[in-house]
Amino acid sequence: MEETRTRRDNVPAETGDLVGREAELGELAALVGHSPLVTLTGVAGVGKSRLALRAATTLRGAFPDGVWVVALSAEQNGALVGHAVAAALGLPEQAVRPQAEVLADFLAERRLLLVLDDCDHLAEACAELLRHVLERAPHVRVLATGRGPLGLDQERLVAVEPLAVPDGAEAEDCAAVRLFTERARALVPGATLDPHEVARLCRGLDGIPLAIELAVRRLRALSVPQIAERLDDRFALLAGESRAPLGRHRSMRTAVGLSHELCTARERLLWARLSVFEGWFDADDAWAVCADGRLATLTLSGLAERSILVADGERYRMLDTIRDYGRQWLRLLGEEEAMLARHHDHFLAVARRAEAEWYGPRQARWAAWARQAMPDLEAALTRDDGFDLATSLWFVWCCLGQGRLGHRHLDRLLNREATPGPARTKALWVCSWAALAAGDTAAARRRAAEAYTAATAEGDLAAAGCAKQGAAAAALVLGDLDTAARLAAQAAGLFEQATPERAAHIGLPVAETTLAMAHSLRGEFGPAVEVLVRQWARCAERGELWARSHGDHVRSLAELGRGEIAAAEAYARAALDATWCLRDPLGVAAATDQLAATAVARGDGHRAARLLGAASRMWTAAGLSAHGASPYVTSRVRTERGARTLLGDPAYERAFARGMAMDMDTTVARIRDTDGFGHL
Template sequence: MAETRTHRGNVPAETSSLVGRRAELDEIAVLIGRSPLVTLTGVAGVGKTRLAVRTADRHRDSFADGVWVVELSAQQNGDLLGHEIAAVLGLREQAVRPQAEVLADFLADKRLLLVLDTCDHLVDAAAALLRRVLPEAPHVRVLATSRRPLGLPGERVLPIEPLAAPGPGATGAAVRLFTERAHALVPGLTLDPVAVAQVCRLLDGIPLAIELAVRRLRALSVQQIAERLDDRFALLVGGSRTPLGRHQTLRTAVGWSHELCTAQERLLWARLSVFTGVFDAGDARAVCADGRLTGLPLCGLVDKSILIAEGSRYRMLGTIRDYGREWLRRLGEEDVLVRRHRDHGRAP
């Protein structure tokens, strides 16, 4: 059987700095030391991949057999997941044996970190493969990124939150990210700190959204960007030369989450977009339930990083809410749901 390649991994070079996230990086390091499987979850564009790649880079010398990154966004067939991993590890095809068995045998005595990036659409396949492989490979660690957990025993899930949204004129990681990227794009640019903080706040501190907003500075001022964010999906698009990976627009990133939802989850997401603040299950039922939506898959939307659970209450980030509102309009239900929400708010 072929061994791993002579160099110790395939961690890609980062093309820009990672702003903030020291606490998250430290926590990931601790979790990797304690569990064979760590999954980073979070809303679209929050920076799960960047954190995983930076973690991989930080641990290059911690694993004798290397650190290996398997990028899965283009792989649509879960049956080929094992083959994707084997190809990255440099294993030859063995058609007569199940790929999970080949990987389990190969990894049994290895000390390596395997990063499975973008497992969202392959959760079942990834869980089945790791359920077979990890018990046979006690010194292998897997770091996965997904908008929902893989659901395996012993999995440690770390939700990645957006960068803290600053108050007016305040600084923080979101403002630092905007400022750093802006000065790299337009050297010497003078920025209004109040307007920068406003943009970061309107974008919920989502790093992808902030980086896309910065791209507009060639044509717009920060204040003009802020004024146009009521149509953020039209405004926040990248270009062929932007180093933003697979998500060249905010709509693409959030749309990926939408595709991963069931029909009932999509309908509930759209209807919940009429809530601008927190709500509980009773509120959701009163406003959203009808003959088309009798069960409310709130937990499913939490698992897929669409809703944020805070005790018994829920909320949506503005970016997610706006996407749902677009779909509510397409469904022709906006007026009805706005009226239901208003009437519910007036009820004693």
């Protein structure tokens, strides 16, 4: 008992600096002051123990009776948890009374912080002990660490996330890069490190501090890019051969393996099966891919509580490190091929449903789904033996800024499979549209011609219309307005013949947009507006956004040509709103350019230059800047010339640079704020 009065605490000395946890430390200090029990949760290796120890060190002065750390990682018997706590506090053994009562009596009037580190394997015993102690000791505070909660009513949870690794210039000063750099320079003095290469490696390591520190130890033999290239076998790479202290985990396999041991057999099987998902998924996705007679119920929330899954509302995902571990088990179970096949079939089924509903009111929902599902769609495409998935996703390639990806996959499939048939014909026209979205006009024309020949032979009028539209759009980009108008009119006629029930194929309003653009660029603003009035009504009737937004863009061009500046700006804003809702990068950039053109018409050179700068960044970020003699480029040149005339070159360059410096989110928010751009 005397030892407890003379010792202030037993907090061990830290073995290294804590990097990038300032926000969590502040949150902990506030929570520990007001909550009886705070539990740090998080994935293996994320740094829960180190954060708890730093918090304990920081909070020493707030507890008159000290801060006491109980390391439970080596204790395997739940019945001895109370004895471990008593030993840390310096209490003598008492064989007569239950240890929980002894602790409760001792702590009843004391003001101290108890740190229970690594409670996972003893969670029930820890919870039972704390339930007893906290009822009798109102001034005691407990800080616990584990992969999941202890489950007490008074428990407050703090999720310890991996260190964020942003893209771009911000990566240089992010916590993960700083951690790697500090540890690397301590290990290899004078080491020269490229922060962008380090950031790429840290992203591959999920920002997990233990993984980063283990990777640093490979620098004696490998460069940063070489380490990054070996992450496919991360558990062998991060084996932790060095004997330098890294806490109780000397390898990522050990750290993640402890999480695996804490799971039930059903949870382990689910973990393994879920490893086929590359990105976010929900309960319906998991059920479709993973459920069978062995897994009739799926405990996603349980895996999230154990930090195996990252949860965001009703969505879940795995960190790469956790996924790789699960995939190894899936392979050992002999289920990898079967689960990958189910994964492919599921995403094909959903893609077909999305395609069927794209021309309608659920467009925004399907656009959001596609953005979320892209990692899994890409994975499924690599296993696709036919054209179905790549062609069902035509709206992703052509409407959502993924033209290059779609063009690459479709070219691969078309070059591999030359047997004629409706599936290949569809792949040809989709490839034409995707190639145009990717800026490859020559490929677009070639595939459109092949598609038209095949569709005509098969008597497929809708496919022939899609092929004609691809050719018309290519002609428009090349500046051949007469050919574009003729082909677009032919495409519209084919769609009307194929779908007499009116407007059943999205190709019709797309072809009408191309026709109206050709009219507008030829100065035929009245005929352009006539076509667009029909096009707008057709889209509005179905609740469609994408084709209507591009029609609104062309309507803005026509209204500006007629001198109707207010109407031109209103239509350009409508186009921006819809394309931003869908996150269509081509549409957003084009609408921003068109708003710059309306600013020139109003005589506002500063606004026009800033908008052009912002749009230029959008085009470049989307990889869509090289469109040859496309009408977009022609319009930009004309608008820039007008803005320079209004401002003079030096003022134009300054305003353009200010717009170029803004990211897309900020730009669109300020544009939609009506006057936001005027106050930059």
